Amino acid sequence: MGVFREAQELDVPVKTAVLIESLPWLKRFHGQIVVIKFGGNAMVSDELKRAFAEDIAYLNLVGVKPVVVHGGGPQISARLAELGIESEFVGGYRVTTPEVMAVAKQVLSEQISVDLKDLIEEHGDLAAVLEEGTFTGVKRGVVVGGEFVDIGRVGDVVAVDPSAILDVIASGRTPVISSVAHDAEGEPLNVNADAAASALAVSLGAAKLIVLTDVAGLYRDWPNRESLISIIDTVELTELIPSLESGMIPKMTACLEAVNGGVAKAAIIDGRTPHSILLEIFTHSGIGTEVVPA
Numbered sequence: 001m002g003v004f005r006e007a008q009e010l011d012v013p014v015k016t017a018v019l020i021e022s023l024p025w026l027k028r029f030h031g032q033i034v035v036i037k038f039g040g041n042a043m044v045s046d047e048l049k050r051a052f053a054e055d056i057a058y059l060n061l062v063g064v065k066p067v068v069v070h071g072g073g074p075q076i077s078a079r080l081a082e083l084g085i086e087s088e089f090v091g092g093y094r095v096t097t098p099e100v101m102a103v104a105k106q107v108l109s110e111q112i113s114v115d116l117k118d119l120i121e122e123h124g125d126l127a128a129v130l131e132e133g134t135f136t137g138v139k140r141g142v143v144v145g146g147e148f149v150d151i152g153r154v155g156d157v158v159a160v161d162p163s164a165i166l167d168v169i170a171s172g173r174t175p176v177i178s179s180v181a182h183d184a185e186g187e188p189l190n191v192n193a194d195a196a197a198s199a200l201a202v203s204l205g206a207a208k209l210i211v212l213t214d215v216a217g218l219y220r221d222w223p224n225r226e227s228l229i230s231i232i233d234t235v236e237l238t239e240l241i242p243s244l245e246s247g248m249i250p251k252m253t254a255c256l257e258a259v260n261g262g263v264a265k266a267a268i269i270d271g272r273t274p275h276s277i278l279l280e281i282f283t284h285s286g287i288g289t290e291v292v293p294a
Ligand SMILES: Nc1ncnc2c1ncn2[C@@H]1O[C@H](COP(=O)(O)OP(=O)(O)O)[C@@H](O)[C@H]1O
Pocket: 039, 040, 041, 042, 071, 073, 194, 212, 213, 214, 215, 217, 218, 219, 220, 221, 222, 244, 245, 246, 247, 248, 251
């Protein structure tokens, strides 16, 4: 008993320091919108999803206004494999036939959105799933080796209607939204979730965009992982993007566009670290890679 109390007393200065370190960040972000993108690769275990939901509930309850935009690429791939439907990526984007689109829509908007909302709601009436309708998109193609390749129902966001999101925020809850968009005819488009989160952060005038993924951040020397970039400005990032690979291309483009669109900072952080969002927001050093204006 005596040993236990002594150990607790030793912890007191550490605990106090951790709590008080958050004060300037509470002042900075209180009342501000922070868009948080939860990537499918960061949803690797129930424990991590629960820690994510705790962080979102925490932010909400201390007066920050989190908005969750999620992906689910690996989960879509797993479902397609179960159904025996082939799928491939070109330039970081999934080739999306109408059949693939139907599966992506079901996994993202019906399954993952609801799962995340339910986990956040374990802490109170704190979340709401947004119906599709926020993002309007246009079909995009990719250029590979100088040739234009049609990749099906893949879209770029061209307009964001934030009204439903603002209503949810005004009700004190956290919107949870998938990246599915619709074209002018109302047909669904598969939008990369990083790009959707970025467009939303700009439209909402968010104070920060945080992107959770399955690496510590952006490495200059990928795949050696010896040189993690802690901070990079938009000019340097613009020069670096053409040399990046696969999923990092849409991810870093999304961060660049967010900051160029007026979001003060965009951070790529490791979603495999439990409570990485709280560490990023409420500690001086943060974690991962931060993109800032030049
Ligand atoms: N320079 C780089 N730094 C870090 N990761 C990189 C880099 N280049 C490519 N990657 C890859 O990008 C992946 C993240 O993109 P992606 O798989 O689309 O993630 P998410 O599902 O979180 O959106 C990493 O797991 C890593 O394999």
